[in-house]
Amino acid sequence: MSHKPGFLNLSLKQIIRKDHSILDVARIRLLYYGLWLAFIAVIALMITFGAQGSNLSLYMAQGASLILLALFKYLTWRADWRRIAHVLLILITVANLANVYVVLQTVNLVTLQLILIIVLFSFYMLGQSFGLFYSLVNIIPVLAFMVLEYHSGYIINFKPEKVDDSVTIIAVLANFILIIFIHSHFYGAFLKNIRQLKQTSEKQSQLNAQMESAINKAEKSSQAKSEFLSTMSHEIRTPLNAVIGMSNLLMMNNPRHDQKENLEILKFSASNLLAIVNDVLDFNKIESGKLEFENIRFNLAELLHNICGSQNIKANEKGLNFHLQIDESLKHRTIIGDPTRLTQVIFNLVSNAIKFTDKGNIWVKAACIEDRHNTITISFSIKDTGIGIKKENLANIFQPFAQESMTITRQYGGTGLGLAIVKQLLELQGVNMYVDTKVNVGSEFSFNMQFPVPTDQEVKKPVVQQIQAKQQVEPAPVPTxxxxxxxxxxxxxxxxxxxxxxxxxxxxxxxxxxxxxxxxxxxxxxxxxxxxxxxxxxxxxxxxxxxxxxxxxxxxxxxxxxxxxxxxxxxxxxxxxxxxxxxxxxxxxxxxxxxxxxxxxxxxxxxxxxxxx
CATH class of the missing domain: 3.40.50.2300 (Response regulator)
Structure with missing residues (x-):
């Protein structure tokens, strides 16, 4: 937390903060030392005016000295350099124009110096807009006075004061010192800023090089990981091929009941191991960004029946009631999409529903919610009467290698990749997953997906025409x-x-x-x-x-x-x-x-x- 200087502070260090830019620090330092220089110059003029008996000039100098002290105190207390800069510019402008039009009624070297100070100070301190403003406010009235004096002379009912040469010398010297100080101070600040920008640019180049190197390392690491997973996949799947293949061969030999039971356990365990390997590999494909989606024709109802066929058996083995509900309008509908990835999504959701449900029901629903000429939007829902999910754990279940809790992992097993894969597969297709869940009541996972439909689909014929067509041409029987x-x-x-x-x-x-x-x-x-x-x-x-x-x-x-x-x-x-x-x-x-x-x-x-x- 930054320290705020007190009212009695006079130190420059107390008013410069770490968040100040190089230019802001230069502005504060300019005001800090410039106010002292201006105060000393005004004091010298006050002494001279007093010795000469120039009362009006003396009063103006005294007022200026008090304002300079007040501004210095305000600077060391609040460090509000913008407001102080405006006050100073207004003060110098009023003093300069008062000298030209009232006090001296002439334009001399001091007037021109003050205009130059205003131009430099306003541009450096307040930027281009205010720099132009204060410059024009001073230059235009002075030029107008010179034109007026040139054509008709300038006479007002006020006798101008005579200024001694010593006053002019002091004013000119002080103004030159201020001009040199302002310019040299900001020139040094600009050089420092340029050096810092160069150093920053060099550091940025180094960071870019380091980042590029890190990206290359990450890409090589990712490639190495993919190759490692591919190699491990080959090494694991090759013996699995033998285990599952031999199990299938033995099952085809009409084994005894006890042998068949052992073979089913062997095949089930090998299939579970294969599913884990496939989950890891699929997740790696998604992470690598190289997963591509197909666009082929398929029958949705047929696909859902194929997915749910084996899952129905698993549900029945656990004593669960399995319900597959498909809209009538979808049963003979051909759509275009990626049946493999859709299968993966629904299979994972149904597998989870069965895994985390000990009694009750599993529902798989597909409903048409919008049917247009060339697209169809289908709502998919997988609902169970399982253990449910706590609201605070909903975000975790979609994270890779994570489940709701360690207790769940130990009790139900799994890699924790299923829902992560489902979520990412849907998101890659611009689809959102919705979850409605209640602990010890059940969960429902749902999503809406839009599919293109082929516009050249055959229109379903009336039943009479179907019978007539069947009588004319019988389909070839499927070989056993x-x-x-x-x-x-x-x-x-x-x-x-x-x-x-x-x-x-x-x-x-x-x-x-x-x-x-x-x-x-x-x-x-x-x-x-x-x-x-x-x-x-x-x-x-x-x-x-x-x-x-x-x-x-x-x-x-x-x-x-x-x-x-x-x-x-x-x-x-x-x-x-x-x-x-x-x-x-x-x-x-x-x-x-x-x-x-x-x-x-x-x-x-x-x-x-x-x-x-």
Whole structure:
């Protein structure tokens, strides 16, 4: 807290504060020493006027000395330099014009000096506007007096005083001293200000360099973190692929009831571990700012049924009632958006609702709140009868790696990333999340999202027309898993994979579909096998010795035989780099499947890409 000087203060140090600029300090110092110089000059003039018997001039000098002392005292008490500057300028202006028009009735060197003092002092102390004002207030009347005196002479009914040469000498000397003092004082202040600006500029340049270095380090650190997470993802997901894959294979062998129970526990635990890894990786993608949203067509009702299918099972296992409510107007509606990210948002919210609800109900609702020609606004709501959230903890639940309390973390587990990911995914799309919650009653998370709708959608036909159309053209039946496997048994598959556990897993999995694949232990061997053999599809691992999957795919695409160079290539990757999708397609691959994968996903992808199917 700044110290305020008392009324009896006479020290300059007491009235200069740390928040004063260099220019303000110069103004205060100028007034402090300038008032003393002016006071000494006035005292000298008073002595001279008294000796000469110039009463009017003596009275004016005495009044000026008292005003100078009062202003000095006010300066050392309040340090209000602006007000003091105005008072001084008014005082000098009145004195100067009084001398010209009344006391001396002439314009002499002293008059011109006073005008110069006013110009310098007003500009330096008060800036351009007041500088012009006080300069013109003095210059114009003096010029008018000179013009009047030149044309007709100036005569008023008042005898001007005669000033002795000694008075003129003292006044001229004092004025010159004041002019030099004002100019030199502010010249020094300006030089100091320029030096300080130069030092500040140099410091700013150093800070900018340090900031640039820090940004580069942060970018490298972020890149290193992304690469580390990608590597760790690959190292974790590769064994997880084997664990989940083998669990799926064993489940397909009609195990005994006790074996099936153990396999379900094993698969459940591996899936939970995979979900944690995926949460960390998704959060890293969002933080890096490299997350991109797709704009593709999808059926909302179908998507919600797919999301809630597995969640319904989890809710039933806990004895909860699960309700999915979708507006009739949305059930046959195609919208445009990113179904993957919407799935992630709703899946996380529903998973949380089930996790934190021990009894009661879970509601998932999708309602149309606005339907226009080319856009539709849908309200999503996930409500539960769970433990609820304290109002003071609402802000914490959306923070990464945080939950409402340590007790919640210990009791329910989780990384604390789910809601952080949900919030950021919605905010990146310009959508706000709303929370209505009450402790021991439940919570409701809701948000409104606008989707474009394709303007070329088919208008739903009346029921009669649908029946007539169905009678004319029956849709092709969807093949069963056994029928799909029969088709797959006819294709020749090359698998580029260096991990022996994954090789064994793929052998066992493809044997279920009567496929005997050919294996290549690295990318170079895969290119060689394609050159001398014929394959219908290639399943390509990305990280392999000798030659990786990217380079191998590029080499295959360069082969002169069009049948070999155009063979479908599906990447099998455990990587989590944010730009892995772009890298895969840039290398000429047709599609990719992330490890661990579901057998049916691989089967469907192979059926989709092979010409035999």
């Amino acid at each position: 898993a056994e029928q799909s496997a029969g088709v797959l048994s006819e294709i020749k598959v090359l698998i580029a994979e260096d991990n022996p556990v994954n090789v064994m897993l793929m052998k066992k999995l493809l044997s279920k579909w009567d496929i005997t694949p050919t294996f290549a232990e690295n990318g170079a061997r895969a290119v060689e096998l394609v050159q001398y053999g014929n394959f219908d599809i290639i399943l390509m691992d990305l990280q392999m010795p000798v030659m990786n999957g990217f380079d191998a795919s590029k080499e295959i695409r360069k082969l002169p035989d069009s049948r070999k160079s155009n063979v479908p290539i599906v990447a099998l990757t455990a990587s989590a780099l944010v730009d892995i999708r772009e890298q895969i397609f840039s290398a000429g691959m047709n599609d990719y499947i992330s490890k661990p994968f579901k057998p049916e996903d691989l089967r469907d992808k192979m059926l989709e890409l092979t010409t035999v199917a």
